[in-house]
Amino acid sequence: MDKESPAVISAKFLTSAAAINQSPDHDLLEIAITGRSNVGKSSLINALCNIKKLAKTSKTPGKTRLINFFEVRVHNPDFTFCLVDLPGYGYARVSKTEQERWGKTIESFLLKRRNLVAVGQLIDTRHPPTPLDHQMREWLAHSRRPVITVLTKADKVSRLAGENMRRTATIELLSPYDPAPVLFSAVNRQGVSELLEIIAGFVTPTKSD
Numbered sequence: 074m075d076k077e078s079p080a081v082i083s084a085k086f087l088t089s090a091a092a093i094n095q096s097p098d099h100d101l102l103e104i105a106i107t108g109r110s111n112v113g114k115s116s117l118i119n120a121l122c123n124i125k126k127l128a129k130t131s132k133t134p135g136k137t138r139l140i141n142f143f144e145v146r147v148h149n150p151d152f153t154f155c156l157v158d159l160p161g162y163g164y165a166r167v168s169k170t171e172q173e174r175w176g177k178t179i180e181s182f183l184l185k186r187r188n189l190v191a192v193g194q195l196i197d198t199r200h201p202p203t204p205l206d207h208q209m210r211e212w213l214a215h216s217r218r219p220v221i222t223v224l225t226k227a228d229k230v231s232r233l234a235g236e237n238m239r240r241t242a243t244i245e246l247l248s249p250y251d252p253a254p255v256l257f258s259a260v261n262r263q264g265v266s267e268l269l270e271i272i273a274g275f276v277t278p279t280k281s282d
């Protein structure tokens with residue numbers, strides 16, 4: 074390897090918001106993390122930041138019910154940005170009214186939040202994208218946000234199955250300008266540097282040299 078990989082040097086929880094108007098008033102560019110309940114959003118944030126309990130994770134779906142903001146400092150390249158952990162969608166065991174309320178909160182955040190430069194959509198590597206994943210992708214296309222597709226829990230499948238899923242996700246979900254899907258594991262840290270490099274591309278100014 075001829076160059077060092079990017080790495081997170083520090084990360085901290087900033088605040089929680091139940092609605093977009095409670096979001097922090099700061100200048101940091103934001104990357105939001107979305108995906109169905111239990112897909113591994115909070116675990117991805119912890120793996121990326123290398124802090125075990127920064128974002129609360131759980132075996133029970135529906136753990137993250139608020140929008141949580143984390144300030145993250147990265148070295149090589151050096152930059153600071155904000156990761157936003159969104160409540161998961163498609164969790165059947167919360168009431169319809171509550172699901173609709175979350176849906177509206179997520180939708181308005183994705184459509185209106187000024188600081189937001191890209192969205193990581195997480196899909197479980199073991200299962201093809203669900204109708205809800207497709208619906209979220211349509212919202213995202215409508216919001217004109219670039220999407221980083223992240224295939225989670227890659228440690229649970231063979232390398233071949235992972236590559237097949239990468240192809241499926243590319244065909245089913247990607248727009249021409251979206252980066253190629255990243256195979257990710259919070260257990261063995263596969264995909265951490267790749268994802269940080271993609272994030273750097275969205276939150277650091279482009280060099281002209």
Ligand code: GTP
Pocket residue numbers: 108109110111112113114115116117129130131132133134135136137138160161162225226227228229257258259260
């Ligand atoms: P909600 O907040 O409920 O929407 O869930 P979430 O998407 O934040 O999922 P969370 O990170 O809490 O993880 C859900 C479960 O999947 C936990 O039991 C995690 O330990 C497990 N998990 C997450 N990522 C991985 C991974 O990369 N590999 C494996 N094997 N398990 C994972």
Ligand code: MG
Pocket residue numbers: 114115116129130136137158
């Ligand atoms: Mg969570």
